Amino acid sequence: MAQQLSVFLENAPGHLSRLTRFLGDNNINMHALFVADTGDYGVARILCDQTARAVEVLRDAGFSVTVTEVVAVEVPDKPGGLADLLDDIAAADIDISYSYCFVDPATKNACNVFRLKDPGAAQLIRDAGYRVLLDTDL
Amino acid sequence: MNRILRPEIECMPRTELEGLQLDYLKRTVPKLYATVPFYKAKMDEMGLDPFRVKTLSDVRYLPVTVKDDLRAAYPYKMFAAPMRDIVRIHASSGTTGSISVVGYTQYDIDMWSECVARSIIAAGGTKDDIIHVAYGYGIFTGGLGLHYGAEWIGACAIPVSGGNTKRQVQFLRDLVTVGGMGCTPSYALLIAETARALGEDPSTFPLRYGIYGAEPWSENIRRELERELGISAYDIYGLSEIMGPGVGFECEYQSGLHINEDHFLVEVLDPETHEPLPDGEYGEIAFTTIDKEGMPLLRYNTRDISRIIPEPCPCGRTTRRLQRIMGRSDDMIIIRGVNVFPSQIEQVLMQFSDRLAPQYQVIVSKKGALDNLEVQVELKPGFDFDEISSLENLHHQVKAAISSELAITIDLKLVEPHAIERTQGKAVRLIDKR
Ligand SMILES: [Zn+2]
Numbered sequence: 001m002a003q004q005l006s007v008f009l010e011n012a013p014g015h016l017s018r019l020t021r022f023l024g025d026n027n028i029n030m031h032a033l034f035v036a037d038t039g040d041y042g043v044a045r046i047l048c049d050q051t052a053r054a055v056e057v058l059r060d061a062g063f064s065v066t067v068t069e070v071v072a073v074e075v076p077d078k079p080g081g082l083a084d085l086l087d088d089i090a091a092a093d094i095d096i097s098y099s100y101c102f103v104d105p106a107t108k109n110a111c112n113v114f115r116l117k118d119p120g121a122a123q124l125i126r127d128a129g130y131r132v133l134l135d136t137d138l
Numbered sequence: 139m140n141r142i143l144r145p146e147i148e149c150m151p152r153t154e155l156e157g158l159q160l161d162y163l164k165r166t167v168p169k170l171y172a173t174v175p176f177y178k179a180k181m182d183e184m185g186l187d188p189f190r191v192k193t194l195s196d197v198r199y200l201p202v203t204v205k206d207d208l209r210a211a212y213p214y215k216m217f218a219a220p221m222r223d224i225v226r227i228h229a230s231s232g233t234t235g236s237i238s239v240v241g242y243t244q245y246d247i248d249m250w251s252e253c254v255a256r257s258i259i260a261a262g263g264t265k266d267d268i269i270h271v272a273y274g275y276g277i278f279t280g281g282l283g284l285h286y287g288a289e290w291i292g293a294c295a296i297p298v299s300g301g302n303t304k305r306q307v308q309f310l311r312d313l314v315t316v317g318g319m320g321c322t323p324s325y326a327l328l329i330a331e332t333a334r335a336l337g338e339d340p341s342t343f344p345l346r347y348g349i350y351g352a353e354p355w356s357e358n359i360r361r362e363l364e365r366e367l368g369i370s371a372y373d374i375y376g377l378s379e380i381m382g383p384g385v386g387f388e389c390e391y392q393s394g395l396h397i398n399e400d401h402f403l404v405e406v407l408d409p410e411t412h413e414p415l416p417d418g419e420y421g422e423i424a425f426t427t428i429d430k431e432g433m434p435l436l437r438y439n440t441r442d443i444s445r446i447i448p449e450p451c452p453c454g455r456t457t458r459r460l461q462r463i464m465g466r467s468d469d470m471i472i473i474r475g476v477n478v479f480p481s482q483i484e485q486v487l488m489q490f491s492d493r494l495a496p497q498y499q500v501i502v503s504k505k506g507a508l509d510n511l512e513v514q515v516e517l518k519p520g521f522d523f524d525e526i527s528s529l530e531n532l533h534h535q536v537k538a539a540i541s542s543e544l545a546i547t548i549d550l551k552l553v554e555p556h557a558i559e560r561t562q563g564k565a566v567r568l569i570d571k572r
Contacts, residue, residue, distance in 0.1 A: 004524075006523065006524035008517070008523050008554050010553070010554075036526045037526075038526055038529065038530050038533075040533065040551065040552075041523075041526070041529050041533075041552065043523055043524060043526050043529075045524065062554075062556065063554075064517070064519075064523070064554040064555055066520075066522060066523065066524055068522075068524045097525050098525075115524070115525070
């Protein structure tokens with residue numbers, strides 16, 4: 001399992017750049033950034049190298065931050081690799097809240113991140129033979 | 139429960155109470171005619187003989203006093219007592235920044251202290267208590283009003299005043315080993331929130347009761363304060379022009395403000411015609427101070443909107459009760475022809491107190507030719523916004539609930555915890571940009 005930061009953003013110009021600039025100024029390196037928005041609100045979901053410290057400095061600076069457990073799964077490096085993964089997840093009846101994809105900087109492999117309705121279901125993905133990354137792998 | 143300071147007055151049969159009111163009124167009206175040129179001119183103009191007050195209902199023929207009259211009388215023209223008998227001056231500020239001045243004789247100060255003392259006793263206070271007074275001290279009446287009331291019953295008052303919220307937390311935790319506190323309800327919420335932020339649980343403090351006033355608040359805020367601070371929370375009502383806090387107060391039944399009717403004659407006036415309305419109907423609250431000496435006022439229109447609760451109170455007091463103040467008729471906003479009070483919005487927001495913090499602001503502006511009302515409310519810290527659908531659901535539910543309560547469509551903006559500026563006095567709930 002991996003720890004993901006979720007930062008509440010007002011959907012207005014400058015808020016995302018303020019956030020990313022702030023992380024950069026604090027020497028926090030992002031592996032993945034995915035912004036979800038509803039038109040009124042945005043949530044920036046971030047995987048980074050120093051999650052605990054990032055939470056602390058963001059809260060001190062007045063950002064609204066929560067930490068969410070997500071599952072980062074290495075996508076097999078072959079044609080149709082992501083489709084296979086998604087098929088297997090559907091077949092195992094695992095409920096997904098959302099997912100997004102990024103490239104793991106260490107291995108240059110594609111990696112898919114899932115928030116599961118039931119975090120315990122991560123084991124089912126492992127059981128299906130996939131590599132589930134830990135914070136230390138990122 | 140015996141929480142009544144002066145049962146012989148507070149529980150007096152209505153006929154006796156009304157006899158006492160009439161006696162006072164018959165003295166005060168001629169005195170005002172003789173000493174305050176403003177009232178003499180008014181009564182002459184209306185063809186009123188100040189000695190012809192025969193019954194209490196004759197009060198309806200007396201002149202109404204409004205805030206502008208007090209401003210025009212600045213500084214001392216409304217005083218009915220000579221300056222050598224005035225022992226204290228307070229003031230109240232108007233929205234326009236102009237100030238009106240109120241003078242008290244020693245009799246007035248004693249009467250006021252006793253009115254506040256009745257409120258403290260009704261809230262469960264005793265002479266052995268320590269009372270943390272976080273109302274502002276100074277020319278406004280909150281701080282000194284509660285202070286003198288506490289001393290009147292022989293309790294120990296701590297004059298903390300407003301400000302330095304961390305120290306407020308420390309005092310409440312360490313100094314108020316038995317007793318209660320008083321301030322505006324919004325400041326009490328800020329103190330509780332600050333305590334939590336410091337890692338303290340204020341509901342474990344020994345505090346037993348809070349006496350909150352000086353701004354309209356809701357039943358839901360009461361529950362929130364009672365839960366957060368582990369207390370019973372009581373409303374106290376008053377205004378500087380009439381005296382200060384203690385014109386009315388809640389008893390242990392927490393169901394309306396008992397008016398100290400042996401000093402204040404209360405009327406509910408139709409906001410348009412200014413004619414008195416029967417008990418039970420909503421209108422503008424007006425008071426006649428029947429025994430004050432320094433600056434007695436006839437039918438002073440507070441512009442606070444409420445009604446008199448017609449039923450007697452189970453506590454045994456015979457003084458009539460004023461319903462919790464809905465707001466000032468000045469605070470009433472007219473949006474697309476509909477009357478709206480910020481307190482109605484607050485009532486709705488508190489139904490979502492599992493996800494929303496009790497911090498909000500109402501912003502009124504023009505969108506093209508139309509009035510637009512936007513409500514901004516803070517998410518509760520810890521709200522899981524990562525699943526954005528939970529934000530959307532909350533947004534839709536709150537927007538629909540407020541729109542249906544007010545019967546107009548509103549805009550809603552959920553904002554981050556602590557995004558709304560905190561104040562130490564009266565909360566700024568309404569920003570009208572029109
Ligand atoms: Zn009562």
